[in-house]
Amino acid sequence: MTWLWIGLAAAVLACGALLPVLVRRRHTAGDEEISARARYLRLGHYVDIPEPSTDPEAATLLRKARERWHSAGAILATASSEKDFEMAERLAGQGLKLVRQAYRRLGLPGPE
Template sequence: MTWLWLTLAGLVLVAGALVPVLPRRERRSDAAETRARSAYLLLGHHVDPPPPAPEGDAETEALFRRAIERWHSAGGVLAEATTREEFALAQRIAEEGLDTVAEAHARLGLPPPAR
């Protein structure tokens, strides 16, 4: 009889541990997360470290600073993201940064980032 109580107690503990995890996994979209992380990593590749801007080209430097801000913002959103909408927001932020990098690259005569 004791083994029955121990088994039931073990099942209750396992079920209690799974309750917070299961709803989170249901809300999570692997495809959305993959797209967001891909855009974030691509942006990071282009801004860390940024290509040197020509001396006195404040506009290009400002573009790279904005792209770096987008990279940090997207990373912050990704760190907390659990829903499809949050991953989509992180992807949009990273894509804004990639657009800014493309603009800076055009000013430097470099090809735009591949997507």
């Protein structure tokens, strides 16, 4: 009977020690993180072109879009809250708007 109680106590202690390890999860903002990273990657696809020399306004728009891309990337590198991911997504969205304007001026198909 004593061995039963010792075994039961050992099992309870083992579960108590393992529980925090098994339950511990990295906090993520879920959908916000996925959406922000997707928009950031999409923007990166469009800003990775040489600056046009024929249209200075388009070049300026693309430069501003690249700034938004870099800023969103910097935020995503350390993001840990919904607010961080929302900010990164908003910046990437602004960059995509600028890309649309630049590509329209250049007569290129851009993001929709």
